[in-house]
Amino acid sequence: MGRRLFAAFAVVALASVALLTGAALLGTDRGLSSAHAADRQRTATRVATAAADAYRAADGWTAADLGVARSVAAGAGAVLTVRNAHNEVVLSSTGSTDEHGRQAGREHGPRGRDGTSGPSASASVLVDGDQVGSVQLRFPAGSGDAGLSVAWGWVTAAALGALALALAVSWFVTRRLTAPVVRVAATARALAAGDRTARARIDAPGELGDLAGAFDAMADDVTRAEQARHRLAADVAHELRTPLAALQAGLEELRDGYVAPSPDRLAALHDQTLRLGRIVGDLGELAEAESARFSLRLAEVDLIALVRAALAGREAELRTAGLSVHTRLDVGPLPVRADADRLHQALGNLLSNTARHCRPGGTVTVTAFATPAQALVEVADTGPGIPADELPHVFDRLWQGTGARATGGSGIGLAVVKELVTAHGGTVAAGPGPHGGTRMTISLPRAASPGSPPAAGSRPEPDVASRANTPRGI
Numbered sequence: 231m232g233r234r235l236f237a238a239f240a241v242v243a244l245a246s247v248a249l250l251t252g253a254a255l256l257g258t259d260r261g262l263s264s265a266h267a268a269d270r271q272r273t274a275t276r277v278a279t280a281a282a283d284a285y286r287a288a289d290g291w292t293a294a295d296l297g298v299a300r301s302v303a304a305g306a307g308a309v310l311t312v313r314n315a316h317n318e319v320v321l322s323s324t325g326s327t328d329e330h331g332r333q334a335g336r337e338h339g340p341r342g343r344d345g346t347s348g349p350s351a352s353a354s355v356l357v358d359g360d361q362v363g364s365v366q367l368r369f370p371a372g373s374g375d376a377g378l379s380v381a382w383g384w385v386t387a388a389a390l391g392a393l394a395l396a397l398a399v400s401w402f403v404t405r406r407l408t409a410p411v412v413r414v415a416a417t418a419r420a421l422a423a424g425d426r427t428a429r430a431r432i433d434a435p436g437e438l439g440d441l442a443g444a445f446d447a448m449a450d451d452v453t454r455a456e457q458a459r460h461r462l463a464a465d466v467a468h469e470l471r472t473p474l475a476a477l478q479a480g481l482e483e484l485r486d487g488y489v490a491p492s493p494d495r496l497a498a499l500h501d502q503t504l505r506l507g508r509i510v511g512d513l514g515e516l517a518e519a520e521s522a523r524f525s526l527r528l529a530e531v532d533l534i535a536l537v538r539a540a541l542a543g544r545e546a547e548l549r550t551a552g553l554s555v556h557t558r559l560d561v562g563p564l565p566v567r568a569d570a571d572r573l574h575q576a577l578g579n580l581l582s583n584t585a586r587h588c589r590p591g592g593t594v595t596v597t598a599f600a601t602p603a604q605a606l607v608e609v610a611d612t613g614p615g616i617p618a619d620e621l622p623h624v625f626d627r628l629w630q631g632t633g634a635r636a637t638g639g640s641g642i643g644l645a646v647v648k649e650l651v652t653a654h655g656g657t658v659a660a661g662p663g664p665h666g667g668t669r670m671t672i673s674l675p676r677a678a679s680p681g682s683p684p685a686a687g688s689r690p691e692p693d694v695a696s697r698a699n700t701p702r703g704i
Contacts, residue, residue, distance in 0.1 A: 239400030552590030
């Protein structure tokens with residue numbers, strides 16, 4: 231492609247230089263020819279004036295001294311012919327017996343044998359307003375070619391210089407245009423060969439830079455997707471190994487008759503199958519969450535309405551866990567740009583995690599408030615809390631703290647929350663609650679809306695009325 235592009239640039243440059251050179255040479259030729267014609271005509275006029283002065287001094291052509299006229303013509307290198315009013319030749323430089331005239335005829339006369347070749351100029355001889363004759367000057371063939379040769383030399387040199395410059399610029403531009411494309415192609419081949427670290431990393435202007443940047447972003451996405459697949463395979467193997475081993479051992483004991491198939495034993499095996507199903511479901515949710523940013527259906531939604539819907543969806547789970555729910559959701563509409571289903575899933579997972587780890591009789595407080603740029607939702611409980619050294623890891627994939635291992639958690643629910651919130655451009659954090667326990671905070675960018683509360687940034691007063699074991703504000 232580079233050679234073809236350079237050839238195209240070279241053809242365009244050559245055609246342009248040739249056209250401009252031809253136009254310059256033609257214009258120069260016409261201009262010099264016009265200038266020489268004007269000079270010849272001025273010489274003829276001077277000769278005619280000298281002949282008129284000689285005619286006036288001698289009162290006729292018979293005794294007129296035409297030496298001055300002949301000298302002017304000889305100085306211009308022309309052959310002079312003077313005719314009277316009857317068109318009879320009075321003087322011809324080629325036939326003059328004067329020594330100066332003969333030299334003019336021999337040295338400066340035209341090159342043709344008949345003395346007619348080369349350009350000519352003529353003028354009328356006027357005395358007191360009457361035409362008494364005429365003069366004719368014949369110049370040598372090629373008269374004035376010296377100036378034209380100089381002009382042609384300069385134009386040709388300029389054309390060659392312009393052509394060389396155009397070819398150099400064409401080569402430079404071709405390299406600038408093709409080098410990024412060649413680099414991207416080489417990177418693509420390296421990626422196809424299995425080198426997942428290959429990147430173009432080109433800082434090029436305009437569309438070529440955009441192409442290289444888009445290619446590198448695509449390569450990053452492909453690498454992340456492949457890493458996610460590898461992690462998912464490892465996670466599946468890690469999480470399924472323990473329940474499958476327990477289930478296999480139990481079934482082998484029953485098969486070999488080491489234990490009787492009692493209801494308690496069968497119930498334990500059934501619990502293992504339920505755990506397997508829960509882990510598979512959690513892994514599926516995690517895989518969906520990791521790809522959520524590519525499938526979000528963003529729209530302006532009310533975060534308060536989403537929180538109320540999530541509380542309604544987890545009402546039975548919270549009641550079964552023996553928790554009472556307090557809500558602080560009286561800030562009015564809180565618009566955010568989000569995928570309502572995905573954000574509902576994140577809020578639901580957060581509430582389910584709270585229900586799983588809190589002790590019966592505990593309290594869950596759900597608060598929503600706003601800052602000028604952020605919309606925040608807090609879920610605070612009065613449970614046993616999370617040790618300070620474990621807080622930075624609660625959103626890691628498959629990480630299980632002390633409490634999670636005791637309750638049989640898979641370490642996936644909060645990782646799903648983080649992936650979904652991050653896909654929306656937000657953050658999620660964990661910290662100690664105001665009255666013990668744990669506080670989870672989701673922060674999302676606010677959407678500009680005329681309905682935004684004027685007193686953004688202030689927290690609403692708590693809802694005093696609360697019924698035990700029943701979510702409020704749902």
